[in-house]
Amino acid sequence: MDLTMELRHLRYFTAVAEALNFTRAAAQLRVAQPALSRQIQDLEVEIGVDLLRRSPRGVTLTSEGKLFLEETRELLKRADESVAKVRALARGEYGELHVGYAPSPSVEVLPPALAAFQKAAPRVRVVRHDLASDEMIARLLDGTLHLGITVEPSADVSGDILFEELRRYRFCVALAAGHPFARKKSLKLEEIASQPLVGLSRRDYTEYYQLLDRIFAPVKTRPRIAVECDGSTSMLTELEAGNAIGIVSELFRRIAGRRLVYRRVSDSIESHSIGIARTKKRDVTPAGEKFCDILRQVARELRHEKTKPKG
């Protein structure tokens, strides 16, 4: 036997069960009373159970009718909610958003973006994934990640990856306040190269050495890395000791703050950018698009902030 029960039957039944009167329920539903009468009859025949007791003064619910009313209300509510959820998902206001991020590079844009996004789309669960650059790309490609906030990936891995720059940071020299160079306003590449440098470990951070090559390309001298650190924290410690200076991103200031001083490199324009990474193929969900919009807005505000005097 085919079930042909439709939501219409349920809508009609709840109306009658609530009005306890076919005529009034029909008026409310904007259908004629006989049409309503017949639909309810069809429903009862289909279920095979009397749901209503008719009388010349209206109707009463049988105990089966009472149970069915509860069920029916719940069902109609859930049907509405289902549609609402799907619409919310399409508007980017529902669902999950998996965002990969590199903690240090994203330090400036991510926290305010997350805050703004949660305010704009509170029903979206944002799942943050702290990932290294290569793993982030892998997970963007396999679809477990919607977006990544990262430094610009090198061309050889970014085949199916789209990168959109949000912020560009120059490199500068970080050093302890007591270091002799701290008296200078800016430094030249030759000067820097004459000093022993604090850097990241050659094994784990090959891209750092590629960067140094780029920075020092204009001059003949090559810098000497006297101390190799395994991360920005140990680098900070080493620099604070005051024995050496280091080439770092402007962003370093955001992380390390006022414990060090920073000096421009007068004869270098090298910079790196951080931004949004996503796949070219797979569509970013609406929530992802919304998050991108907010990231762009945050980046725009950060740019304007810089031109204003510090608060």
Next chain:
Amino acid sequence: MDLTMELRHLRYFTAVAEALNFTRAAAQLRVAQPALSRQIQDLEVEIGVDLLRRSPRGVTLTSEGKLFLEETRELLKRADESVAKVRALARGEYGELHVGYAPSPSVEVLPPALAAFQKAAPRVRVVRHDLASDEMIARLLDGTLHLGITVEPSADVSGDILFEELRRYRFCVALAAGHPFARKKSLKLEEIASQPLVGLSRRDYTEYYQLLDRIFAPVKTRPRIAVECDGSTSMLTELEAGNAIGIVSELFRRIAGRRLVYRRVSDSIESHSIGIARTKKRDVTPAGEKFCDILRQVARELRHEKTKPKG
């Protein structure tokens, strides 16, 4: 805007979403492919969200489609369950059944009936209410009780109450095995009346004294209640002591068991019945009817058991 989404749309959508192919889904649903195509289009237009990505090799679900598929499956399942519940309720296999009972009188019929009923209708929650006779009637009338298992109510309170006898018990004499009367096979009213009797308290059990009046109506002598007890337990203790004998229902044997001996009253045919009490007006639920059937069956079996030899 009126929602005209129907369960048909959901059924069709799940079919397509599971087959990932309109043609095959249509075949499964036994409708033509264009009809299915159109229904799905209608659904998408109504929700205002694309649920499927069409391609010449079939369809894939959008993320909205995936969410809607989950929701839809759940909804269709719940709709089926709702109908199943209502049908089960109508068959007396679902819902709640509130049964009032007087513990002592119902001791023989109720336990086996409950066991049999729970086996026959495991999804019905039977709520047992241990109630005194007058409260039971009140709660039958106000509808919080479907059935009562009790002694026959007196005519003055049973206006809207229907009583159906299940079992009839004679009265007999209970006494300690060591009592002189224990040697006799049966006792006469005159003999009994000559002895001091153990009885129930005059204050709480007026019907017990009406009963004694009925039993001793055929003879001139009136029995003398030497000890008044506040219930069957204390009566049992008193009788075991062996100082006196008591007039009790045959049922007493079921409660007190072999700790006492029981003797027929040869010249009395007085008896009392226990049975089902229900309202005349309010319909007993199907589960209630089912329970009544089982009670009758249990009573029938008890009657036959008696004719067979014990053991």
Next chain:
DNA sequence: GCGCAGCGATGCCTTTTAGGCATAATGGAC
């Protein structure tokens, strides 16, 4: 590179069914 196979969409017509109108049947209240 072209045709073919398989798929979904479209146009048009048929069938089914929901719905409307008039009216009958029902059954308490007086």
Next chain:
DNA sequence: GTCCATTATGCCTAAAAGGCATCGCTGCGC
């Protein structure tokens, strides 16, 4: 009994689902 409000029935109309033929698309194999 009559009246009244209420639900049910009969008949017709309108709307919507469904069926058939066909188109258009696209990816694959030759």
